[in-house]
Amino acid sequence: MIRTMLIGTLMAACTSLGFAQDIKRTPIRPSHPLLGAWKIELPEFACYEMYNLRANGTKRTISGKEVSESVFQISAYPSARGFYKWVDKIIKHNGQVDCTGDKSPVGDIAINYILLHPDGTQFLLCAEENLNECIGPFVRQESI
Known part of the structure; x- marks a missing residue:
């Protein structure tokens, strides 16, 4: 089941670790x-x-006027x-505000879980490995 939820839930779904640990980009x-x-x-x-x-x-993320770059695993x-x-982990951004009017802090680390639709064209972004706190659908696009 793919459903859309409010951006406030998006923020709650992103388990932020702040600056507590470091991650390295992993090809x-x-x-x-x-x-x-x-x-x-x-x-x-x-x-x-x-x-x-x-x-x-x-x-690379675009959210409202904000453009940010991250490294991920x-x-x-x-x-x-x-x-x-x-x-x-966010490593840089343009200093502008995102869709909610906030700025994503450089250095912020988030842990999330993705449930990919069987056809590969959509996914849900979840706080845990269950459907209790998820946002979506994220829909596949042509490359940006």
């Missing part, structure tokens, strides 16, 4: 099903977010429950 195989551009519409903010996950372990295959673990 992933070019055939990984989550590589590429993904978009979530946020009609309650008349806004959208676009994520571009690259094989070199970096991600993502599991090569889904867990027994069907989720990919995703650890993401």
Whole structure:
């Protein structure tokens, strides 16, 4: 089941670790099903977010006026429950505000879990390996 939830839930779903640990960019195989551009519409903010996950372990995000870059680690295959673990650290941004009017802090680390739709065209972003706190759908786009 793919459903859209409010951006406030998005913020809650992102398990932030602040500056507690460090992660390194981890290149992933070019055939990984989550590589590429993904978009979530946020009609309650008349806004959208676009994520571009690259094989070199970096991600570009556009959210409102904010453009940020991250390094990430993502599991090569889904867990027994069907989720990919995703650890993401913001390394730079343009200083502008995102869809909610906030600025993402450089150095912020988030741990989330992705449930990919069987057809590979959508995913849910979840706080845990269950559907209790998820946002989505993020829909596959042409590369940005």
